[in-house]
Amino acid sequence: MKIGVVGCAGRMGQMLVRRILVTAGCELAGGTDRAGSEAIGRDIAGITGLDPIGMLVTDDPVQLFADADAVIDFTSPNATERHAALAAQAKTVHIVGTTGLNPGQIDALRKAAQHTAIVHAPNMSLGVNLLMVLVEQVSRTLGPDFDIEIVEMHHRHKVDAPSGTSLGLGRAAAAGRGVDLDAVAARVRDGHTGERRRGDIGFAVMRGGDVVGDHSVVFAGEGERIELGHRAGDRGIYAVGAVRAALWAHGKPPGLYSMRDVLALG
Numbered sequence: 001m002k003i004g005v006v007g008c009a010g011r012m013g014q015m016l017v018r019r020i021l022v023t024a025g026c027e028l029a030g031g032t033d034r035a036g037s038e039a040i041g042r043d044i045a046g047i048t049g050l051d052p053i054g055m056l057v058t059d060d061p062v063q064l065f066a067d068a069d070a071v072i073d074f075t076s077p078n079a080t081e082r083h084a085a086l087a088a089q090a091k092t093v094h095i096v097g098t099t100g101l102n103p104g105q106i107d108a109l110r111k112a113a114q115h116t117a118i119v120h121a122p123n124m125s126l127g128v129n130l131l132m133v134l135v136e137q138v139s140r141t142l143g144p145d146f147d148i149e150i151v152e153m154h155h156r157h158k159v160d161a162p163s164g165t166s167l168g169l170g171r172a173a174a175a176g177r178g179v180d181l182d183a184v185a186a187r188v189r190d191g192h193t194g195e196r197r198r199g200d201i202g203f204a205v206m207r208g209g210d211v212v213g214d215h216s217v218v219f220a221g222e223g224e225r226i227e228l229g230h231r232a233g234d235r236g237i238y239a240v241g242a243v244r245a246a247l248w249a250h251g252k253p254p255g256l257y258s259m260r261d262v263l264a265l266g
């Protein structure tokens with residue numbers, strides 16, 4: 001299966017290139033980065049620290065979507081929206097890990113998914129997707145007597161907050177209670193906020209250093225507290241999941257899929 005990587009010079013892009021090159025049944029179809037990036041014209045394996053393979057980074061996603069069976073996309077929300085249109089046009093599988101998409105951009109993925117298989121997940125690791133299932137179950141069991149708070153920490157370069165994973169965990173917790181996250185999310189607290197509103201799901205964000213990604217979900221009740229969490233030690237876990245998603249989606253009918261579908265987590 002021929003897999004391309006858009007944003008191949010990024011932190012995740014480089015991980016993905018390395019992962020594709022060592023995965024049986026996968027062939028690297030090529031890679032792009034932002035027009036004007038210093039990576040353009042350089043060897044795609046060379047920029048990751050591997051020996052050169054004679055394949056150069058381009059700024060031509062149209063060609064990449066035409067050449068590849070699947071394209072993996074960990075870029076930026078605007079770029080991902082454009083890439084989804086190309087995936088629909090070329091009928092190429094699109095694996096989207098980009099976070100921070102606005103509702104219009106998520107809608108664009110939905111439209112593109114009428115023409116091709118798209119897997120969209122804020123976190124491609126097995127551990128986090130299992131955590132989401134557990135959070136939904138615990139939330140359903142405990143009910144609103146337990147206050148839910150979601151805490152995350154990421155590296156200093158991260159540009160969106162709360163993380164896509166935090167929001168995904170929030171959606172899982174809200175689903176467990178049968179409510180819509182938008183109605184109960186407390187994303188910012190500052191100043192004289194008043195008491196905590198019953199049923200709210202709160203978010204707290206830390207940024208610093210080189211933290212790959214830590215997430216905790218706290219269920220705080222009277223006299224006891226339950227905490228479920230995940231700590232990522234290596235971005236390789238996301239690349240493993242994304243390549244697995246590409247292999248899974250190959251040949252699937254058009255539709256918008258999640259990692260829960262890929263991992264058959266129910």
Ligand SMILES: NC(=O)C1=CN([C@@H]2O[C@H](COP(=O)(O)OP(=O)(O)OC[C@H]3O[C@@H](n4cnc5c(N)ncnc54)[C@H](OP(=O)(O)O)[C@@H]3O)[C@@H](O)[C@H]2O)C=CC1
Nearest residue numbers: 007010011012033034074075079097098099122123124238
């Ligand atoms: N779903 C998951 O499992 C995970 C999701 N993520 C998400 O993935 C995204 C990327 O993260 P990360 O790799 O750390 O970020 P980086 O900034 O390191 O990488 C993004 C790359 O995309 C490039 N890019 C930007 N615009 C375009 C474009 N139009 N065409 C092609 N390439 C483009 C950037 O180029 P330039 O730097 O020159 O702008 C950069 O090389 C984020 O949204 C992050 O939250 C991250 C890890 C796991």
Ligand SMILES: O=C(O)C1=N[C@H](C(=O)O)C[C@H](O)C1
Nearest residue numbers: 099122123158163164165213
């Ligand atoms: O930007 C990152 O690094 C990460 N982003 C994703 C998110 O926003 O949840 C996934 C992971 O936590 C790393």
